Amino acid sequence: MADALTMNIALPGELLNWIEEGGLPLPPLPLDLAENLEEVDDFLYAAETREKSLLLGLAGHGLQSRRFRYQLRTPGLAFDLDLPYAQVLSGLPDRAEDRADGQPDDQEELKAGFALARLCLAFVEGEREPARPDLKNNAPKNSTLEVSYNDMFCSFRQLNEDGEVLHQGGDMGELLSLLETSGLAGTPAGWRRV
Numbered sequence: 001m002a003d004a005l006t007m008n009i010a011l012p013g014e015l016l017n018w019i020e021e022g023g024l025p026l027p028p029l030p031l032d033l034a035e036n037l038e039e040v041d042d043f044l045y046a047a048e049t050r051e052k053s054l055l056l057g058l059a060g061h062g063l064q065s066r067r068f069r070y071q072l073r074t075p076g077l078a079f080d081l082d083l084p085y086a087q088v089l090s091g092l093p094d095r096a097e098d099r100a101d102g103q104p105d106d107q108e109e110l111k112a113g114f115a116l117a118r119l120c121l122a123f124v125e126g127e128r129e130p131a132r133p134d135l136k137n138n139a140p141k142n143s144t145l146e147v148s149y150n151d152m153f154c155s156f157r158q159l160n161e162d163g164e165v166l167h168q169g170g171d172m173g174e175l176l177s178l179l180e181t182s183g184l185a186g187t188p189a190g191w192r193r194v
Helices: 013-022 106-125 172-180
Strands: 036-040 044-048 052-061 067-072 077-082 143-149 153-160 167-170
Touching: 013 167, 036 143, 044 167, 077 106, 106 143, 106 172
Parallel strands: 077 143
Antiparallel strands: 036 044, 044 052, 052 067, 067 077, 143 153, 153 167
16 A cells, blocks of 8 residues: 555645654555645644545643544545543653653654554455465455544444444454464554553
8 A cells, every 4th residue: 555654645734743742653654645644633634535534633622632543445445543632630641661660651652553453454455474375364355344432442343334233342352363363564562452
């Protein structure tokens, strides 16, 4: 998939400044959507074509309810990410190594979510390890993978073209198992199992 990261497409200036100043990772940004991102609210950007849509940025009202939103719709994939971001009253240190609970910081959670989005895109686009042609392609033609990832859970379901459920699960481990058994290139072995 050609995306804005590999093609060096200029993102809207405010979005790019916000991402760079915050040290945020970038999620998968399909080229045709990245070229057309427009600000629809403060720090919230969207783009839409006939077959795809993208929503990216901060949502929420006030400093305690801010959440990073990323929604990507492509043929075969509906990916929703909704994670807390820079909630000032959380009382938690910004860096993961300073947190007593050992949980990752906001940036690490975003990186993990965006890596998962890339894997799901590769899955629906049929990218497989060349050395593993023996593995079954678990993304049947015209199927749709729906993924919801937030700070409380990760759930997914895969639907065939008639809307019947082929696979579904309520945690990261089940989703990663589906991706791993497909021979997906780059599936990380050490993913955190939610």
